[in-house]
Amino acid sequence: MTHPTGRLSDVVHQRHRLGILAIADEAARVEFTYLxxxxxxxxxxxxxxxxxxxxxxxxxxxxxxxxRRPKTWIVITDEGRAALSAELTALEELIRRHGGRPHR
Amino acid sequence: MTHPTGRLSDVVHQRHRLGILAIADEAARVEFTYLxxxxxxxxxxxxxxxxxxxxxxxxxxxxxxxxRRPKTWIVITDEGRAALSAELTALEELIRRHGGRPHR
Structure with a gap:
């Protein structure tokens, strides 16, 4: 069976993009400057x-x-929520395999 | 306070390298072909x-x-275990913030 990290997508998993999706998922939309x-x-x-x-x-x-100030908002799509969910599920499995901490 | 993804290190967080460290941490050493x-x-x-x-x-x-067959084994260092622990801790916080699943 594929290792959990084998189910991660580079598009989502890259740490800044993972942060963007996670924050965007916490609200209907999020403003560029806030991110x-x-x-x-x-x-x-x-x-x-x-x-x-x-x-x-x-x-x-x-x-x-x-x-009068131009603004840009970021809105996560359904596809984005699904991709974030798959990422978090794989990360949860990785952490579960590790009992939450590296083996001493 | 920095977002959890802001505490991730690209060296560790890249998905293949995260897999290597996680597997290497599960054993005293791990053989190249197995990885x-x-x-x-x-x-x-x-x-x-x-x-x-x-x-x-x-x-x-x-x-x-x-x-007679040449072999290479990978051994995680104490620094590697500490880096993996920091990564898993940040990922756990990210998942906790998300209640384990994206907000519907």
Whole structure:
């Protein structure tokens, strides 16, 4: 049977993208600047990861205004929720195999 | 407070390297061919990931013979166990924040 890490997808598993999906999944939508601050990513780096997730259909970007200020919101798609669920399930199995801690 | 994914290290978190460390941590040492089969990696790809882990001091490679056949064993170091423990702790926190499943 494939090792749990064999069921992880690089698109989702990359640590910044995993953070983006996890945070986006906690709300109906999440604002770009919030992600930039919480994940401590540069705007350029965040944009690159958002492009990978959007290309994979795991998020959509909504453009709008807050007053006169342009804003971008990130919305996780159903496909994104399913991909995050598969990732968390595989990680849970990895952790279970390890009893939560490395073997002393 | 940094998001849990902000405490992950790319050296450890990359899915194949995470698999190598997790398996290596389950035994005193693990044989190259076993890893190659269980993780379904090509020998070249496995060698590249082992080099990254060895360079980071998280594993050491032991060369020997099984009869006349040359063998390579992978041994996780104390630093490797500590790095794996930090990774699993951060992943556990991520999963806990998510109640084990994405929010419906």
């Amino acid at each position: 930039h601050e919480v994940l401590e990513l540069t705007r350029g780096n965040l944009n690159r990861h958002l492009a990978v997730l959007e290309e994979a259909g795991l998020i959509v970007l909504e453009k709008g205004y807050d007053g | 190659h089969e269980v993780l379904e990696l090509t020998r070249g790809n496995l060698n590249r990931h082992l080099a990254v882990l060895e360079e980071a001091g998280l594993i050491v490679l032991e060369k020997g013979y099984d009869g």
